[in-house]
Amino acid sequence: MSLIDRVARQRVKPDKENQSQPEVKDLRATIVVLREQLEILSFEKDKAVQKSAMQSNDEKNQLKQSVSTLRNELENLQFDKDAAVQRAVQSSSDEIQQLKNTASSLRSELESLRFDKDAAVQRAVQGSSDEIQQLKNTASSLRSELESLRFDKDAAVQRAVQSSFDEIQQLKNTVSSLRSKVERL
16 A cells, blocks of 8 residues: 555545545545656656666667777777788898898809909909909998898888887777766766
């Protein structure tokens, strides 16, 4: 039995001295009206709660979808970055190997030329001295170029790694910001 029913029954008990029949009818009518209003308010409150829960659920699902999409994009970016670094490393490795082979070939050729030049020195010291100097300059230039290429390769890999790190950090910050917004909601 509800509180309103109990109050109504207490008030409705016939009190021969204080209450008359019309007052009892008025009180009963008032109780019926109040009950109807209470039921309407209860229904509207339940409806508003359900609507709010549905909106909250929809928003939560949208945020989950956004987080999932961002996570997939982050994974794709990480994969792309790793692949780019791997290609850069492989390309650099191939280039270094080619340069080593070239340097080795040049060294072999240089040694051969030195031997030939030593024999030529015995025949003509003046002419061979200039040619030996040119070959030494060429080897030095090639070594310098090799060092320069190695430095450029290392710098390019470092830039690629730093760029990927910065992008990952930005994505982490974005995900963190989205999580904060979700938690505030």
